[in-house]
Amino acid sequence: MAFTAGNVCRRMVVALAAVVAIFTSSLIAQQAENGPPDVGEGSLLYRSPISGKFESVPLLHTDAQIDVRGLAASVTVTQQYANSSAQPIEAIYVFPLPHGAAVYDMEIHIGNRVIHSVVRERQEARKVYEAAKSEGKRAALLEEERPNIFTASVANIMPGDRIDVHLRYVQPLRWEDGHMRLVFPMVVGPRYIPGTQARGYSGSGWAMDTDAVPDASRITPPIRHPESRSGHDISILVDLDSGLQSALIQCISHMINEHRLANGQRRLELSTGATIPNKDFVLEVQQAQSQQPGTALFLSPANDSSETHFLLAAYPPTVQPAERTPREMFYMIDVSGSMAGTSIEQARAALLQALDGLGSNDRFAILQFNSTYQEFSPEPLPATTENLELARRYVHNLRAYGGTEMLPALRHLMQKPTIPGYLRHIILLTDGDLGNEEEIFAAMRQELGNARLYTVAIGSAPNLFLATKMAQYGRGTFTHIADNREVQEQMSRLFTGIEAPVLTDVKLTWEGVEVADVYPERLPDLFLRQPLLIYGRITKGHSGKLHLTARAGNTPYETTIAFDTSKATFHPGITTLWARQRVEEMMDRWRETDENGRTEIRSNIIAHAIRYHLVTQFTSLVAVEEIVVNPSGQCNTTAVPTELPEGWQMDKVVGAPATGTADAFFEALGFTLLLGGIVLLYLQRRYATVKEGARS
Known part of the structure; x- marks a missing residue:
């Protein structure tokens, strides 16, 4: 056959048809692979924003029972796991607890059987757990990643199993100015992971370990896309001591119902019964000022x-107040992607109120940071009417995007020369959702000098461990703003404290x-x-x-x-x-x-x-049922996804999510068809030119 332009055109059409057929077959196969699997009744699914695949959620429900008595709260957390698949599974759940929690007990409940835990050195506990897992025994392991982040691993959950894991801890409560705030964290906010070198994976998270955060993959659980089907839910019940009968109760974060018990206690529970765990539960108790004691003593033998x-x-x-010393106020505000939404609104409102509280003899500076940092002015400015008006405009224009490189920005402020006669205060407004806490603590110990640092934790799921520890090292105070409605009150408390003698x-x-x-x-x-x-x-x-x-x-x-x-x-x-x-x-x-x-x-x-019997960075709780239920010792590992904190924006945290694999297919197919069309158009015109030449 002669190799003419017409033959080439016909061959190109056939080739393109073949390409479309191949791509379509690939799409069908991928959709079958990534689509919802066949599951049993009561199963929960989520679609991974990273892989786009549907995966089964082994954690059905979490229940928290909180008993508040005086300066302490005793808490029992029950995690209910189930396996609706046809294969044995291992569930990995990274979850938060209060940063001051003393975790002392774990039990596994399987039907009527109870398996108690023992505390071991961390690596030894891991070896006990892995041995039980490979031997086909049910086992559970509880590890501390941070004082406010823990990992529960449950091995050999058999098809049809329902297993309850009970955790118990006690936490201190602080009464300040007649107020007590109880925070039960529900979600680990996605952490920004800095670093210049990747070091592989030591956990099941979405981030790689780095030189700055060696355990990054252990503190970054997979994130469920907000538009996919809900994962597990959570219920909370709080019993308040009878001594708080006349106290004013306000839940900052959720709607609650209150019941009066016969013994004089007050019982609080979520109005909805259960909710999606996408923001911290924040309860504030306000006692009458006259009832706050000068001292309170609690004992246990x-x-x-x-x-x-x-x-x-x-x-x-x-x-009694002394003569006021002029202040040099440095306002450091987090404008990273995790602050997008309600968090940046709270931060802007708090910073505007801070500017309103400056005295005529004060000086101030503003530094915003995300992947880099930018200053309102290179040096602190006098708090004149003109400078404050310019600063307010600057604050109104702050937008949240990018990473959370807090350390370079903080070092920049700490290294600024001091002004004689002024007291330097650094006020940090942030959600604190980053992974290199230890680097920040080390820098503060070395470089803060005589300045004081105060932290304002912003948002629905802030890193309160980072905020409180930075305030401790900075010889300042910690403030928590969980909702826009409390910005004015909380910031007023902060600045009243700064004004008063220390x-x-x-x-x-x-x-x-x-x-x-x-x-x-x-x-x-x-x-x-x-x-x-x-x-x-x-x-x-x-x-x-x-x-x-x-x-x-x-x-x-x-x-x-x-x-x-x-x-x-x-x-x-x-x-x-x-x-x-x-x-x-x-x-x-x-x-x-x-x-x-x-x-x-x-x-x-x-x-x-x-x-x-404490869980620490170096010790863990491990429980093993001495019954072999999975002789093969093989089980599929499933990481429980965490919710995106309320008010956060998915694309600002992890970029554009992979909500479906078909998108990549259509992009490739469209590019192929476009290229083929260009070639066909060229050949068609070439063929027409050849024919025209032959006629002439």
Whole structure:
């Protein structure tokens, strides 16, 4: 056959038809692979925003029972797992708990059987779990990734199984100015992961481990796209002590119902019964001002000795204001992608209120940061009417996008030269959802100098561990804004505290009793109406006095606080809280020590945590059922997806989501057809030119 332009055209048409057929077959195969699998009744599915595939959700429901008594809350969290597939599975669930929680127990419930946990050194617990998994035994492992992020692994969930995992912890509650705030976190906000080198995966998350965040894949659970079918839900029940009968209750985050119980307690629960876990549960209790005690003492006897552990909350009297010193205010605002939506609205409102509170003798500066940072002015400006008006316009134009490179921006501020005669304050407004907390803590210890740093945690699921720890290292305070409605009140409290004199060089002496292992060892500076929480052990005596000395500016300050153990309130969780506080003290020393000194501190933490049955960075809880249910030892690992926090925007956090594999197919097919059409058009014109030449 002659190789003419007409033949080429016909061959191109046939070739294009073949390409379309191949692509269509590929699409059908991919749709079958990525479409919803055949599942049984009661199954939950979600579509991964990363892979676009439908996957079964092994976690059906979470239930939290919270008992609030005085300065502590005892909590039982029940996670209900099920396997609706035809194969044994291992469920991996990365979830949040309060950063001050002392987690001390885990149980597996399978029908009428209960499997209790033991605490082990972390790597040893992992080996016990992996051995049970490979032997085909049901097992559960609870690990701490951060003080506010934990991983539960449940192995050999057999087809048709329903397994309940019960976790128990106790957490301290802070009363400030007659207010107590209880936060039960429901979702791990997607973390920004900095770093220059990727190091593979150590967990089941969407991010790779990096040189800056070596465990990034362990703190970045897969994210369920908000438009796909809901995953598991959560219910919450809170019982308030009878001593709070007259307190004003307000739930900042959710609608709740309240019931009065016969014993005088108040019971609170979600109005909807259950909800999607996409924002923190925030409950605020306001007691009448006259009912706030000057001191509150809680005790619990140690199980293995005659000693008694205590928690003492002391509220020093208000110090009379001294002459106001001019301030140098640095406002550092997070405008990264995770702040898009309601979070940036809250941050803008808070910053505008901060500008309104500046005095005529103050100076101020604003720095916004995301993937990089930008300043309103290179140097702090006087708080004149003109400068403040320009600053308000600047704040109104702030937009959220990009990464969360907090460390370079913070270092830039900390290294600025100070102005003689001014007190420097740095106020950080952020959701704190990043993974390199330890790098930030180290930089603050080395570079903050005499400045004070205050944190304002913004949004529906902020990283409260980062915010509170930065405030601790910065000798400042921590403020939590969970809703636009409380911006004004919370920021007013913050600036009232900054304006009031601070008690520094706080020291304690005890009279009438002998005490040991008192924490915190380095007492913090005290702000207006801020309580001093002291944990310790009473080794001898029952009543006595606590003498507190400090300095308010250049003026000596002294007060005496009487206490009597016979009039104290007993709470069984105080020993566990004391043990957790001791872990925190040792962890701070571990952070400040070089590698040579860390080994001994780590060993001390492990021994202490095993004695008091605590989950820490170096110890885990593991439970194994000594029955082989899966002789092959093979099971499919499934990571439980987390919700996108309320108010967040998916495309600002992870980019354009892969909501379906057909999109890529149609893009490739369209490109192929377009290219083929261009070739056909060229050949057709070429053929017409040849024919015209032949006629002439």
